[in-house]
Amino acid sequence: MHIAAEVPAPVSRPKRRKALWLIALAATTALGGLTYAFTGVEDTVGEGLQERPMACSEAMYAMGWVLPDHASDQRCTELSGGLAGHTQSGIFRMPRADARSWLASLPGERNRPGGVGSDSVVERKEGLALGILRPPGSLQADEVRVDVRWEGEDTAAVTFETFDY
Structure with a gap:
């Protein structure tokens, strides 16, 4: 078959x-x-994307903050448009002795990483750091990160950057 x-x-x-x-x-x-x-x-x-220089006092005001007294060497920018939303960043110098009290005075919901004090300021050997969620000003930012680096016995360099997720 x-x-x-x-x-x-x-x-x-x-x-x-x-x-x-x-x-x-x-x-x-x-x-x-x-x-x-x-x-x-x-x-x-x-x-x-459009980047423009802006006064640091204007950037602080938009976040509901006040630029610290005796701030110097100010360089701040605003980035808007495209997929970036609207962000700001900057650097300025201030007296080192005033840095912690200025950071602790900033209004807004604190990002509280583990191991920090009640004011949410993170202390490091090289300086300080603070994270603020949704600052109270007119800028619609989801987060602001502030970093303070010691530049000597008397001076601190403060950098900040906003994030719009």
């Missing part, structure tokens, strides 16, 4: 063309999406 194996019917040419066309369409769509992801979004961010 001889059993003949069933041979599948050949795929017709119209179905084969349709399948190839769908594969080509899917590949083109995928490549187009990847191209946009690597170039289109980058162009949008690059074109949409």
Whole structure:
């Protein structure tokens, strides 16, 4: 007894063309999406971002804060547009002796990492740090990080950056 194996019917040419066309369409769509992801979004961010210098007192006011007395060497910027939302950053110098009390006076919900005091100021060998969630000013920031670095016996460099998630 001889059993003949069933041979599948050949795929017709119209179905084969349709399948190839769908594969080509899917590949083109995928490549187009990847191209946009690597170039289109980058162009949008690059074109949409605007950085401008601003007074540090203005940046502090927008967060509901006051620039410390005797602040010097102030350089602050505002970055807006694109995917960045609206952020501010800056650096200034102030008397080292006033740094902790100034940080402790800043209003806003404290980001309380483990092992810090009741004022949420983190003490380090090289300086101080503080995180504020949603500062009370007009700037719609989700977080502000303030870092103080000792520059000598009398001077501290203060940097801050806002984050809009």
